Amino acid sequence: MAQLLGPAEIRGLAAELDVRPTKKLGQNFVHDPNTVRRIVELSGVGAGDSVLEVGPGLGSLTLGLLASGAEVAAVEIDPVLAARLPATVEERAPEAVSRFTVLTRDALKLRADELPAPPSTLVANLPYNVAVPVVLHLLAELPSLERALVMVQTEVADRMAAGPGSRTYGVPSVKIAWYGRARKVAPVPRSVFWPVPNVDSALVSFERAEKPASSVDRDSVFAVVDAAFAQRRKTLRAALAGWAGSADRAGKLLRAAGIDPATRGEQLTVTDFAAIAECEGVPPSV
Template sequence: MTIRQLDRSELRHIAKAANFRPSAKRGQFYPHDSATVRRVTAACGAHRADEVLELGAGLGSVTLALLDKGARVTAVEPDAALARQLPHTVAQHSHSEIERLSVLHGDVTSVLPADLPAEPTIAVANLPAPLVESTLLHLLNEFRALRTVLVLTEFVLADRVCAEPGGPKYHPFGAKLRYFGAVRRHGAVTPSALWPIPRCHYGLFGVHRDPRQSRPADAESRGQVFGLVDIAFAHRRNSARSAFAAWAGSGHESAKRLLTASINPARRADDLGIGDFVRLQQRSSEFVGEGIDGSPLGRQSSPAGGSGR
Protein backbone atom coordinates (compact mmCIF):
# COMPACT_ATOMS: atom_id res chain seq x y z
CA MET A 1 0.00 0.00 0.00
CA THR A 2 1.18 3.53 -0.74
CA ILE A 3 -1.54 4.95 1.51
CA ARG A 4 -0.88 4.35 5.18
CA GLN A 5 -3.52 2.14 6.81
CA LEU A 6 -5.44 3.48 9.80
CA ASP A 7 -4.71 1.77 13.12
CA ARG A 8 -6.97 1.48 16.14
CA SER A 9 -5.75 4.69 17.81
CA GLU A 10 -6.35 6.65 14.60
CA LEU A 11 -9.88 5.27 14.33
CA ARG A 12 -10.52 6.49 17.86
CA HIS A 13 -9.11 9.91 16.97
CA ILE A 14 -11.27 10.18 13.83
CA ALA A 15 -14.37 9.15 15.79
CA LYS A 16 -13.63 11.78 18.41
CA ALA A 17 -13.08 14.46 15.76
CA ALA A 18 -16.47 13.57 14.25
CA ASN A 19 -18.13 13.53 17.69
CA PHE A 20 -19.16 9.96 16.90
CA ARG A 21 -19.73 7.11 19.34
CA PRO A 22 -20.08 3.71 17.67
CA SER A 23 -23.17 1.72 18.56
CA ALA A 24 -23.05 -2.05 18.95
CA LYS A 25 -26.81 -2.15 18.44
CA ARG A 26 -26.34 -0.60 14.98
CA GLY A 27 -23.47 -2.94 14.15
CA GLN A 28 -20.88 -0.16 13.95
CA PHE A 29 -17.59 -2.10 14.04
CA TYR A 30 -14.75 -1.06 11.76
CA PRO A 31 -11.61 -2.95 10.63
CA HIS A 32 -8.24 -1.55 11.62
CA ASP A 33 -6.08 -4.65 11.15
CA SER A 34 -4.03 -4.29 7.95
CA ALA A 35 -4.24 -8.00 7.13
CA THR A 36 -8.05 -7.87 7.31
CA VAL A 37 -8.22 -4.79 5.11
CA ARG A 38 -5.90 -6.41 2.55
CA ARG A 39 -8.17 -9.46 2.54
CA VAL A 40 -11.15 -7.23 1.73
CA THR A 41 -9.45 -5.61 -1.25
CA ALA A 42 -8.05 -8.93 -2.50
CA ALA A 43 -11.39 -10.74 -2.22
CA CYS A 44 -13.34 -8.05 -4.06
CA GLY A 45 -10.68 -7.81 -6.79
CA ALA A 46 -10.73 -4.02 -7.08
CA HIS A 47 -8.33 -2.37 -9.54
CA ARG A 48 -7.94 0.84 -11.51
CA ALA A 49 -10.78 0.20 -13.95
CA ASP A 50 -13.36 -0.36 -11.21
CA GLU A 51 -16.13 1.78 -9.83
CA VAL A 52 -16.63 0.60 -6.25
CA LEU A 53 -19.77 1.17 -4.21
CA GLU A 54 -18.91 1.03 -0.52
CA LEU A 55 -21.84 0.66 1.87
CA GLY A 56 -21.24 1.54 5.50
CA ALA A 57 -17.87 3.21 4.89
CA GLY A 58 -17.64 4.25 8.53
CA LEU A 59 -14.27 5.63 9.61
CA GLY A 60 -12.54 5.10 6.26
CA SER A 61 -10.08 2.23 6.66
CA VAL A 62 -11.50 0.17 3.79
CA THR A 63 -12.18 3.31 1.75
CA LEU A 64 -8.48 4.22 1.83
CA ALA A 65 -7.46 0.68 0.85
CA LEU A 66 -9.85 0.67 -2.12
CA LEU A 67 -8.55 4.04 -3.29
CA ASP A 68 -5.01 2.71 -2.94
CA LYS A 69 -5.92 0.05 -5.52
CA GLY A 70 -6.66 2.83 -8.00
CA ALA A 71 -10.43 2.37 -8.02
CA ARG A 72 -13.01 5.13 -7.95
CA VAL A 73 -15.11 4.86 -4.78
CA THR A 74 -18.61 6.03 -3.99
CA ALA A 75 -19.10 5.66 -0.25
CA VAL A 76 -22.62 5.55 1.18
CA GLU A 77 -22.72 6.18 4.91
CA PRO A 78 -25.95 6.32 6.94
CA ASP A 79 -24.39 8.27 9.83
CA ALA A 80 -24.31 11.98 9.01
CA ALA A 81 -21.27 12.74 11.18
CA LEU A 82 -19.19 9.99 9.56
CA ALA A 83 -20.30 11.03 6.07
CA ARG A 84 -19.07 14.57 6.76
CA GLN A 85 -15.80 13.33 8.26
CA LEU A 86 -14.84 10.81 5.56
CA PRO A 87 -13.55 13.29 2.91
CA HIS A 88 -11.36 14.94 5.56
CA THR A 89 -9.96 11.56 6.61
CA VAL A 90 -9.10 10.61 3.03
CA ALA A 91 -7.55 14.02 2.32
CA GLN A 92 -5.37 13.79 5.44
CA HIS A 93 -4.16 10.23 4.84
CA SER A 94 -3.60 10.20 1.08
CA HIS A 95 -2.32 12.34 -1.78
CA SER A 96 -4.62 13.05 -4.73
CA GLU A 97 -6.90 10.06 -4.03
CA ILE A 98 -9.65 12.36 -2.75
CA GLU A 99 -10.39 13.15 -6.41
CA ARG A 100 -11.59 9.56 -6.88
CA LEU A 101 -13.96 9.65 -3.89
CA SER A 102 -17.64 10.56 -3.74
CA VAL A 103 -19.52 10.43 -0.43
CA LEU A 104 -23.28 10.12 -0.02
CA HIS A 105 -25.17 10.32 3.25
CA GLY A 106 -28.12 7.96 3.01
CA ASP A 107 -29.77 4.62 3.64
CA VAL A 108 -27.58 1.75 2.45
CA THR A 109 -30.63 -0.46 1.85
CA SER A 110 -32.24 1.74 -0.79
CA VAL A 111 -29.47 3.31 -2.88
CA LEU A 112 -30.34 3.38 -6.59
CA PRO A 113 -28.26 3.68 -9.79
CA ALA A 114 -29.54 7.22 -10.30
CA ASP A 115 -28.02 8.24 -6.95
CA LEU A 116 -24.47 7.40 -8.06
CA PRO A 117 -22.00 9.21 -10.33
CA ALA A 118 -21.25 5.96 -12.22
CA GLU A 119 -22.45 2.37 -12.49
CA PRO A 120 -20.51 0.27 -9.92
CA THR A 121 -18.72 -2.93 -10.89
CA ILE A 122 -17.97 -3.93 -7.28
CA ALA A 123 -19.82 -3.41 -4.02
CA VAL A 124 -18.18 -3.71 -0.59
CA ALA A 125 -20.45 -3.61 2.46
CA ASN A 126 -19.93 -3.56 6.23
CA LEU A 127 -23.40 -4.42 7.49
CA PRO A 128 -25.14 -5.49 10.68
CA ALA A 129 -26.79 -8.89 10.28
CA PRO A 130 -30.42 -7.62 10.15
CA LEU A 131 -29.67 -5.50 7.05
CA VAL A 132 -27.71 -8.04 5.01
CA GLU A 133 -30.55 -9.86 3.24
CA SER A 134 -32.60 -6.85 2.16
CA THR A 135 -29.49 -4.88 1.13
CA LEU A 136 -27.89 -7.63 -0.97
CA LEU A 137 -31.08 -8.64 -2.78
CA HIS A 138 -31.71 -4.96 -3.53
CA LEU A 139 -28.15 -4.43 -4.84
CA LEU A 140 -28.13 -7.52 -7.03
CA ASN A 141 -31.55 -6.70 -8.45
CA GLU A 142 -30.82 -3.03 -9.18
CA PHE A 143 -27.16 -2.98 -10.22
CA ARG A 144 -26.71 -5.32 -13.18
CA ALA A 145 -23.06 -4.37 -13.80
CA LEU A 146 -21.90 -5.62 -10.38
CA ARG A 147 -19.54 -8.57 -10.79
CA THR A 148 -18.75 -8.93 -7.07
CA VAL A 149 -20.50 -8.04 -3.83
CA LEU A 150 -18.35 -8.53 -0.73
CA VAL A 151 -19.85 -8.38 2.76
CA LEU A 152 -18.38 -8.08 6.25
CA THR A 153 -20.92 -9.17 8.85
CA GLU A 154 -21.39 -11.48 11.83
CA PHE A 155 -19.74 -14.86 11.26
CA VAL A 156 -22.84 -16.88 12.11
CA LEU A 157 -24.77 -15.26 9.27
CA ALA A 158 -21.85 -15.40 6.81
CA ASP A 159 -21.39 -19.10 7.55
CA ARG A 160 -25.10 -19.86 7.09
CA VAL A 161 -25.36 -17.93 3.83
CA CYS A 162 -22.44 -19.90 2.37
CA ALA A 163 -23.79 -23.32 3.43
CA GLU A 164 -24.28 -25.72 0.54
CA PRO A 165 -27.56 -27.47 -0.37
CA GLY A 166 -28.18 -30.60 1.65
CA GLY A 167 -26.35 -29.42 4.77
CA PRO A 168 -27.98 -28.56 8.10
CA LYS A 169 -27.13 -24.86 7.76
CA TYR A 170 -28.47 -24.45 4.21
CA HIS A 171 -30.58 -21.28 4.23
CA PRO A 172 -33.15 -19.76 1.85
CA PHE A 173 -31.21 -16.50 1.65
CA GLY A 174 -28.12 -18.40 0.53
CA ALA A 175 -30.20 -20.18 -2.11
CA LYS A 176 -31.52 -16.86 -3.42
CA LEU A 177 -28.05 -15.33 -3.60
CA ARG A 178 -26.95 -18.23 -5.80
CA TYR A 179 -29.51 -17.05 -8.36
CA PHE A 180 -27.10 -14.18 -9.07
CA GLY A 181 -23.78 -16.00 -8.84
CA ALA A 182 -21.40 -18.15 -6.80
CA VAL A 183 -21.42 -17.57 -3.03
CA ARG A 184 -17.99 -17.95 -1.43
CA ARG A 185 -16.49 -17.74 2.03
CA HIS A 186 -13.54 -15.38 2.42
CA GLY A 187 -12.61 -16.24 5.97
CA ALA A 188 -13.34 -15.30 9.56
CA VAL A 189 -12.42 -11.97 11.13
CA THR A 190 -11.40 -12.04 14.78
CA PRO A 191 -13.02 -9.51 17.14
CA SER A 192 -9.63 -7.90 17.87
CA ALA A 193 -9.34 -6.86 14.19
CA LEU A 194 -12.30 -4.50 14.62
CA TRP A 195 -12.90 -1.32 16.60
CA PRO A 196 -14.70 -1.27 18.90
CA ILE A 197 -14.26 -4.96 19.70
CA PRO A 198 -17.51 -6.87 19.06
CA ARG A 199 -18.68 -9.76 21.21
CA CYS A 200 -18.65 -12.21 18.32
CA HIS A 201 -16.49 -13.20 15.38
CA TYR A 202 -17.14 -11.61 12.02
CA GLY A 203 -16.82 -13.14 8.59
CA LEU A 204 -16.33 -12.17 4.96
CA PHE A 205 -18.36 -13.65 2.14
CA GLY A 206 -18.92 -12.68 -1.47
CA VAL A 207 -21.36 -13.11 -4.31
CA HIS A 208 -19.45 -13.43 -7.59
CA ARG A 209 -21.36 -13.26 -10.86
CA ASP A 210 -20.41 -15.64 -13.62
CA PRO A 211 -21.02 -14.04 -17.04
CA ARG A 212 -21.48 -17.53 -18.50
CA GLN A 213 -24.34 -18.27 -16.11
CA SER A 214 -27.75 -17.57 -17.59
CA ARG A 215 -30.71 -16.84 -15.32
CA PRO A 216 -34.01 -15.13 -16.23
CA ALA A 217 -33.40 -11.40 -15.73
CA ASP A 218 -37.02 -10.26 -15.47
CA ALA A 219 -38.47 -9.50 -12.04
CA GLU A 220 -41.50 -11.76 -12.57
CA SER A 221 -39.45 -14.90 -13.19
CA ARG A 222 -37.07 -14.08 -10.36
CA GLY A 223 -40.00 -13.54 -8.01
CA GLN A 224 -41.49 -16.88 -8.99
CA VAL A 225 -38.18 -18.69 -8.39
CA PHE A 226 -37.81 -17.03 -4.99
CA GLY A 227 -41.40 -17.96 -4.20
CA LEU A 228 -40.52 -21.61 -4.83
CA VAL A 229 -37.52 -21.27 -2.50
CA ASP A 230 -39.79 -19.88 0.22
CA ILE A 231 -42.28 -22.73 -0.20
CA ALA A 232 -39.51 -25.33 0.02
CA PHE A 233 -38.03 -23.91 3.21
CA ALA A 234 -41.47 -23.48 4.76
CA HIS A 235 -41.74 -27.29 4.46
CA ARG A 236 -38.35 -28.33 5.80
CA ARG A 237 -37.74 -32.08 5.92
CA ASN A 238 -40.77 -32.74 3.71
CA SER A 239 -40.49 -34.34 0.30
CA ALA A 240 -40.59 -31.99 -2.66
CA ARG A 241 -43.82 -33.71 -3.77
CA SER A 242 -45.50 -32.88 -0.46
CA ALA A 243 -44.02 -29.38 -0.15
CA PHE A 244 -45.25 -28.24 -3.57
CA ALA A 245 -48.62 -30.04 -3.49
CA ALA A 246 -50.70 -26.96 -2.63
CA TRP A 247 -48.77 -24.84 -5.12
CA ALA A 248 -49.34 -27.34 -7.94
CA GLY A 249 -52.93 -28.19 -6.97
CA SER A 250 -52.34 -31.76 -5.78
CA GLY A 251 -49.64 -34.23 -4.86
CA HIS A 252 -49.95 -35.94 -8.22
CA GLU A 253 -49.60 -32.63 -10.08
CA SER A 254 -46.65 -31.69 -7.88
CA ALA A 255 -44.84 -34.92 -8.76
CA LYS A 256 -45.60 -34.39 -12.44
CA ARG A 257 -44.07 -30.92 -12.46
CA LEU A 258 -41.03 -32.05 -10.48
CA LEU A 259 -40.34 -34.92 -12.83
CA THR A 260 -40.69 -32.59 -15.82
CA ALA A 261 -37.95 -30.48 -14.19
CA SER A 262 -35.76 -33.59 -13.66
CA ILE A 263 -36.25 -33.48 -9.88
CA ASN A 264 -36.94 -36.62 -7.87
CA PRO A 265 -40.26 -35.95 -6.05
CA ALA A 266 -38.96 -37.90 -3.04
CA ARG A 267 -36.07 -35.46 -2.47
CA ARG A 268 -36.36 -33.18 0.51
CA ALA A 269 -37.64 -29.81 -0.68
CA ASP A 270 -35.06 -27.88 1.35
CA ASP A 271 -32.20 -29.84 -0.27
CA LEU A 272 -32.89 -28.43 -3.73
CA GLY A 273 -30.30 -26.14 -5.27
CA ILE A 274 -31.04 -22.91 -7.10
CA GLY A 275 -30.70 -24.68 -10.46
CA ASP A 276 -33.52 -27.03 -9.40
CA PHE A 277 -35.76 -24.11 -8.46
CA VAL A 278 -35.04 -22.33 -11.75
CA ARG A 279 -35.84 -25.45 -13.80
CA LEU A 280 -39.03 -26.01 -11.83
CA GLN A 281 -40.14 -22.43 -12.48
CA GLN A 282 -39.30 -22.65 -16.18
CA ARG A 283 -40.96 -26.04 -16.70
CA SER A 284 -44.02 -24.89 -14.79
CA SER A 285 -44.73 -22.35 -17.53
CA GLU A 286 -45.93 -25.38 -19.52
CA PHE A 287 -48.66 -25.91 -16.91
CA VAL A 288 -50.11 -22.38 -16.86
CA GLY A 289 -53.85 -22.59 -16.47
CA GLU A 290 -53.68 -25.92 -14.65
CA GLY A 291 -52.67 -24.56 -11.25
CA ILE A 292 -54.78 -23.09 -8.50
CA ASP A 293 -55.01 -19.59 -9.94
CA GLY A 294 -53.61 -20.12 -13.45
CA SER A 295 -50.13 -18.89 -12.52
CA PRO A 296 -46.91 -20.93 -12.32
CA LEU A 297 -46.73 -20.35 -8.59
CA GLY A 298 -50.30 -20.88 -7.48
CA ARG A 299 -51.62 -19.35 -4.28
CA GLN A 300 -48.51 -19.91 -2.17
CA SER A 301 -46.31 -17.47 -4.08
CA SER A 302 -44.38 -15.01 -1.95
CA PRO A 303 -42.36 -11.80 -2.44
CA ALA A 304 -38.98 -12.03 -4.12
CA GLY A 305 -37.16 -10.82 -1.05
CA GLY A 306 -38.87 -13.09 1.49
CA SER A 307 -36.74 -14.88 4.03
CA GLY A 308 -38.44 -18.22 3.64
CA ARG A 309 -38.48 -18.88 7.34
Protein backbone atom coordinates in the same frame (compact mmCIF):
# COMPACT_ATOMS: atom_id res chain seq x y z
CA MET B 1 -0.20 6.71 -0.58
CA ALA B 2 -3.18 6.77 1.78
CA GLN B 3 -2.44 6.75 5.49
CA LEU B 4 -4.62 3.98 6.92
CA LEU B 5 -6.41 4.28 10.23
CA GLY B 6 -5.14 2.48 13.32
CA PRO B 7 -6.73 2.00 16.77
CA ALA B 8 -5.70 5.46 18.02
CA GLU B 9 -7.05 7.21 14.91
CA ILE B 10 -10.34 5.31 15.04
CA ARG B 11 -10.90 6.20 18.68
CA GLY B 12 -9.85 9.78 18.00
CA LEU B 13 -12.36 10.17 15.17
CA ALA B 14 -15.11 8.59 17.25
CA ALA B 15 -14.37 10.99 20.11
CA GLU B 16 -14.29 13.97 17.76
CA LEU B 17 -17.71 13.06 16.37
CA ASP B 18 -19.08 11.91 19.74
CA VAL B 19 -19.90 8.62 18.05
CA ARG B 20 -21.02 5.77 20.26
CA PRO B 21 -21.19 2.66 18.07
CA THR B 22 -24.68 1.16 18.04
CA LYS B 23 -25.81 -2.43 17.59
CA LYS B 24 -28.83 -1.18 15.67
CA LEU B 25 -26.61 0.04 12.82
CA GLY B 26 -24.13 -2.81 13.23
CA GLN B 27 -21.28 -0.39 13.89
CA ASN B 28 -18.05 -2.27 14.54
CA PHE B 29 -15.14 -0.35 13.01
CA VAL B 30 -12.06 -2.11 11.60
CA HIS B 31 -8.94 -0.59 13.15
CA ASP B 32 -6.25 -2.96 11.86
CA PRO B 33 -4.43 -1.73 8.71
CA ASN B 34 -3.18 -5.23 7.85
CA THR B 35 -6.76 -6.53 7.76
CA VAL B 36 -7.75 -3.64 5.51
CA ARG B 37 -4.86 -4.40 3.14
CA ARG B 38 -5.84 -8.07 3.03
CA ILE B 39 -9.47 -7.26 2.22
CA VAL B 40 -8.39 -4.96 -0.60
CA GLU B 41 -5.99 -7.60 -1.94
CA LEU B 42 -8.64 -10.34 -1.86
CA SER B 43 -11.15 -8.05 -3.57
CA GLY B 44 -8.85 -7.80 -6.57
CA VAL B 45 -9.64 -4.12 -7.17
CA GLY B 46 -7.12 -1.74 -8.66
CA ALA B 47 -6.62 1.37 -10.72
CA GLY B 48 -9.58 2.15 -12.95
CA ASP B 49 -12.04 -0.09 -11.11
CA SER B 50 -15.33 1.40 -9.93
CA VAL B 51 -16.06 0.19 -6.41
CA LEU B 52 -19.20 0.44 -4.30
CA GLU B 53 -18.50 0.39 -0.57
CA VAL B 54 -21.42 -0.06 1.82
CA GLY B 55 -21.05 0.97 5.45
CA PRO B 56 -17.70 2.80 5.31
CA GLY B 57 -18.09 3.99 8.90
CA LEU B 58 -15.06 6.05 9.88
CA GLY B 59 -13.23 5.28 6.64
CA SER B 60 -10.82 2.42 7.42
CA LEU B 61 -11.63 0.32 4.36
CA THR B 62 -12.37 3.40 2.24
CA LEU B 63 -8.75 4.56 2.52
CA GLY B 64 -7.48 1.08 1.66
CA LEU B 65 -9.66 0.91 -1.45
CA LEU B 66 -8.57 4.37 -2.58
CA ALA B 67 -4.93 3.36 -2.07
CA SER B 68 -5.47 0.66 -4.72
CA GLY B 69 -6.20 3.36 -7.30
CA ALA B 70 -9.90 2.48 -7.58
CA GLU B 71 -12.76 4.94 -7.77
CA VAL B 72 -14.93 4.55 -4.67
CA ALA B 73 -18.57 5.43 -4.07
CA ALA B 74 -19.33 4.94 -0.38
CA VAL B 75 -22.89 4.55 0.88
CA GLU B 76 -23.30 5.38 4.58
CA ILE B 77 -26.63 5.48 6.42
CA ASP B 78 -25.30 7.45 9.43
CA PRO B 79 -25.32 11.17 8.47
CA VAL B 80 -22.66 12.08 11.05
CA LEU B 81 -20.22 9.50 9.70
CA ALA B 82 -21.07 10.31 6.09
CA ALA B 83 -20.40 14.01 6.63
CA ARG B 84 -16.92 13.34 8.07
CA LEU B 85 -15.70 10.94 5.36
CA PRO B 86 -14.68 13.52 2.72
CA ALA B 87 -12.49 15.33 5.26
CA THR B 88 -10.88 12.03 6.32
CA VAL B 89 -10.05 11.26 2.69
CA GLU B 90 -8.67 14.75 2.12
CA GLU B 91 -6.51 14.54 5.24
CA ARG B 92 -5.14 11.02 4.71
CA ALA B 93 -5.34 10.46 0.93
CA PRO B 94 -5.41 13.92 -0.70
CA GLU B 95 -4.39 12.51 -4.09
CA ALA B 96 -7.57 10.39 -4.10
CA VAL B 97 -10.18 13.09 -3.42
CA SER B 98 -11.31 13.20 -7.05
CA ARG B 99 -11.90 9.42 -6.99
CA PHE B 100 -14.18 9.46 -3.95
CA THR B 101 -17.92 10.04 -3.55
CA VAL B 102 -20.08 9.54 -0.48
CA LEU B 103 -23.85 9.15 -0.42
CA THR B 104 -25.93 9.34 2.76
CA ARG B 105 -28.31 6.51 1.97
CA ASP B 106 -29.83 3.30 3.23
CA ALA B 107 -28.18 0.69 0.99
CA LEU B 108 -31.45 -1.26 0.94
CA LYS B 109 -33.02 1.66 -0.94
CA LEU B 110 -30.08 2.56 -3.16
CA ARG B 111 -30.88 3.02 -6.87
CA ALA B 112 -28.46 2.64 -9.74
CA ASP B 113 -29.07 6.19 -10.98
CA GLU B 114 -27.86 7.64 -7.66
CA LEU B 115 -24.29 6.44 -8.23
CA PRO B 116 -21.71 8.46 -10.18
CA ALA B 117 -20.77 5.42 -12.30
CA PRO B 118 -21.90 1.79 -12.64
CA PRO B 119 -19.78 -0.12 -10.10
CA SER B 120 -18.07 -3.36 -11.08
CA THR B 121 -17.21 -4.46 -7.54
CA LEU B 122 -18.88 -4.39 -4.14
CA VAL B 123 -16.55 -4.33 -1.13
CA ALA B 124 -18.18 -3.93 2.25
CA ASN B 125 -18.20 -4.56 5.98
CA LEU B 126 -21.92 -5.24 6.26
CA PRO B 127 -24.13 -4.92 9.34
CA TYR B 128 -24.89 -8.50 10.29
CA ASN B 129 -28.67 -8.08 10.60
CA VAL B 130 -29.12 -6.81 7.02
CA ALA B 131 -26.19 -8.40 5.19
CA VAL B 132 -28.13 -10.81 2.98
CA PRO B 133 -30.95 -8.37 2.07
CA VAL B 134 -28.36 -5.72 1.15
CA VAL B 135 -26.37 -8.09 -1.07
CA LEU B 136 -29.51 -9.38 -2.81
CA HIS B 137 -30.85 -5.86 -3.37
CA LEU B 138 -27.57 -4.62 -4.83
CA LEU B 139 -27.13 -7.62 -7.13
CA ALA B 140 -30.64 -7.04 -8.47
CA GLU B 141 -30.37 -3.26 -8.74
CA LEU B 142 -26.83 -3.10 -10.12
CA PRO B 143 -26.31 -5.53 -13.01
CA SER B 144 -22.89 -3.92 -13.51
CA LEU B 145 -21.64 -5.63 -10.33
CA GLU B 146 -19.44 -8.49 -11.52
CA ARG B 147 -17.93 -9.44 -8.20
CA ALA B 148 -18.05 -8.73 -4.48
CA LEU B 149 -16.12 -9.24 -1.27
CA VAL B 150 -18.17 -8.74 1.87
CA MET B 151 -17.37 -9.14 5.54
CA VAL B 152 -20.25 -10.63 7.50
CA GLN B 153 -20.97 -12.69 10.59
CA THR B 154 -19.51 -16.21 10.19
CA GLU B 155 -22.93 -17.87 10.40
CA VAL B 156 -24.21 -15.55 7.66
CA ALA B 157 -21.14 -16.33 5.55
CA ASP B 158 -21.86 -20.04 5.94
CA ARG B 159 -25.44 -19.57 4.76
CA MET B 160 -24.46 -17.38 1.83
CA ALA B 161 -21.90 -19.87 0.51
CA ALA B 162 -23.62 -23.17 1.41
CA GLY B 163 -24.37 -25.80 -1.21
CA PRO B 164 -27.29 -28.27 -1.46
CA GLY B 165 -27.36 -30.84 1.31
CA SER B 166 -25.46 -28.64 3.75
CA ARG B 167 -26.93 -27.99 7.19
CA THR B 168 -26.70 -24.25 6.55
CA TYR B 169 -28.17 -24.35 3.03
CA GLY B 170 -31.34 -22.33 2.77
CA VAL B 171 -33.08 -19.32 1.24
CA PRO B 172 -30.00 -17.00 1.25
CA SER B 173 -27.87 -19.72 -0.36
CA VAL B 174 -30.28 -20.32 -3.23
CA LYS B 175 -31.12 -16.68 -3.90
CA ILE B 176 -27.47 -15.64 -4.04
CA ALA B 177 -26.77 -18.63 -6.31
CA TRP B 178 -29.36 -17.20 -8.73
CA TYR B 179 -26.88 -14.39 -9.43
CA GLY B 180 -23.62 -16.33 -9.27
CA ARG B 181 -21.19 -18.17 -7.02
CA ALA B 182 -20.38 -17.27 -3.41
CA ARG B 183 -17.42 -18.67 -1.50
CA LYS B 184 -16.30 -18.25 2.09
CA VAL B 185 -12.67 -17.23 1.72
CA ALA B 186 -11.24 -16.24 5.11
CA PRO B 187 -12.05 -15.73 8.80
CA VAL B 188 -11.67 -12.30 10.38
CA PRO B 189 -10.64 -12.17 14.07
CA ARG B 190 -12.78 -10.20 16.52
CA SER B 191 -9.73 -8.29 17.73
CA VAL B 192 -9.51 -6.17 14.54
CA PHE B 193 -12.77 -4.38 15.38
CA TRP B 194 -13.71 -1.59 17.77
CA PRO B 195 -15.78 -2.20 19.71
CA VAL B 196 -15.00 -5.93 19.76
CA PRO B 197 -18.13 -7.77 18.52
CA ASN B 198 -19.51 -10.80 20.34
CA VAL B 199 -19.63 -12.80 17.09
CA ASP B 200 -17.04 -14.12 14.66
CA SER B 201 -16.72 -12.69 11.16
CA ALA B 202 -15.68 -14.00 7.76
CA LEU B 203 -15.09 -12.78 4.23
CA VAL B 204 -17.32 -14.00 1.40
CA SER B 205 -16.38 -13.53 -2.23
CA PHE B 206 -18.90 -13.52 -5.06
CA GLU B 207 -18.63 -13.77 -8.84
CA ARG B 208 -21.62 -13.12 -11.07
CA ALA B 209 -22.57 -15.87 -13.50
CA GLU B 210 -25.22 -16.56 -16.11
CA LYS B 211 -28.69 -17.03 -14.67
CA PRO B 212 -29.74 -20.70 -14.42
CA ALA B 213 -32.83 -20.18 -16.58
CA SER B 214 -33.70 -17.74 -19.33
CA SER B 215 -37.40 -18.51 -19.67
CA VAL B 216 -38.44 -17.78 -16.08
CA ASP B 217 -38.06 -14.60 -14.02
CA ARG B 218 -36.36 -14.19 -10.69
CA ASP B 219 -39.51 -13.47 -8.68
CA SER B 220 -41.16 -16.70 -9.86
CA VAL B 221 -38.12 -18.73 -8.82
CA PHE B 222 -37.81 -16.94 -5.48
CA ALA B 223 -41.49 -17.64 -4.72
CA VAL B 224 -40.79 -21.37 -5.07
CA VAL B 225 -37.67 -21.07 -2.90
CA ASP B 226 -39.54 -19.22 -0.15
CA ALA B 227 -42.32 -21.83 -0.15
CA ALA B 228 -39.90 -24.76 -0.15
CA PHE B 229 -37.97 -23.54 2.90
CA ALA B 230 -40.92 -22.16 4.88
CA GLN B 231 -41.41 -25.67 6.29
CA ARG B 232 -38.00 -27.29 6.00
CA ARG B 233 -38.95 -30.69 7.39
CA LYS B 234 -41.73 -31.27 4.91
CA THR B 235 -41.33 -32.93 1.54
CA LEU B 236 -41.54 -30.63 -1.44
CA ARG B 237 -44.94 -32.08 -2.32
CA ALA B 238 -46.28 -30.84 1.01
CA ALA B 239 -44.20 -27.66 1.28
CA LEU B 240 -45.23 -26.43 -2.17
CA ALA B 241 -48.93 -27.25 -1.76
CA GLY B 242 -49.86 -23.63 -1.04
CA TRP B 243 -47.77 -22.32 -3.91
CA ALA B 244 -49.15 -24.85 -6.39
CA GLY B 245 -52.75 -24.80 -5.17
CA SER B 246 -52.73 -28.30 -3.71
CA ALA B 247 -50.32 -31.05 -2.70
CA ASP B 248 -51.51 -33.16 -5.63
CA ARG B 249 -50.75 -30.44 -8.16
CA ALA B 250 -47.41 -29.75 -6.46
CA GLY B 251 -46.51 -33.40 -6.95
CA LYS B 252 -47.43 -33.28 -10.63
CA LEU B 253 -45.42 -30.11 -11.21
CA LEU B 254 -42.41 -31.59 -9.44
CA ARG B 255 -42.53 -34.70 -11.56
CA ALA B 256 -42.87 -32.54 -14.67
CA ALA B 257 -39.68 -30.78 -13.58
CA GLY B 258 -37.93 -34.13 -13.12
CA ILE B 259 -37.84 -33.89 -9.32
CA ASP B 260 -38.99 -36.54 -6.83
CA PRO B 261 -41.93 -35.07 -4.83
CA ALA B 262 -40.56 -36.75 -1.69
CA THR B 263 -37.38 -34.65 -1.90
CA ARG B 264 -36.86 -31.77 0.54
CA GLY B 265 -35.92 -28.24 -0.46
CA GLU B 266 -32.43 -28.38 0.99
CA GLN B 267 -31.46 -31.01 -1.59
CA LEU B 268 -32.20 -28.85 -4.65
CA THR B 269 -29.92 -26.56 -6.63
CA VAL B 270 -31.04 -23.16 -7.89
CA THR B 271 -31.37 -24.77 -11.34
CA ASP B 272 -33.83 -27.27 -9.86
CA PHE B 273 -35.91 -24.46 -8.37
CA ALA B 274 -35.89 -22.69 -11.73
CA ALA B 275 -37.12 -25.88 -13.40
CA ILE B 276 -40.04 -26.06 -10.95
CA ALA B 277 -40.91 -22.41 -11.58
CA GLU B 278 -40.88 -23.04 -15.32
CA CYS B 279 -43.55 -25.71 -14.85
CA GLU B 280 -45.85 -23.28 -12.99
CA GLY B 281 -47.56 -22.36 -16.26
CA VAL B 282 -48.60 -25.95 -16.90
CA PRO B 283 -52.43 -26.17 -17.02
CA PRO B 284 -54.04 -27.34 -13.73
CA SER B 285 -55.32 -30.48 -15.44
CA VAL B 286 -51.75 -31.81 -15.75
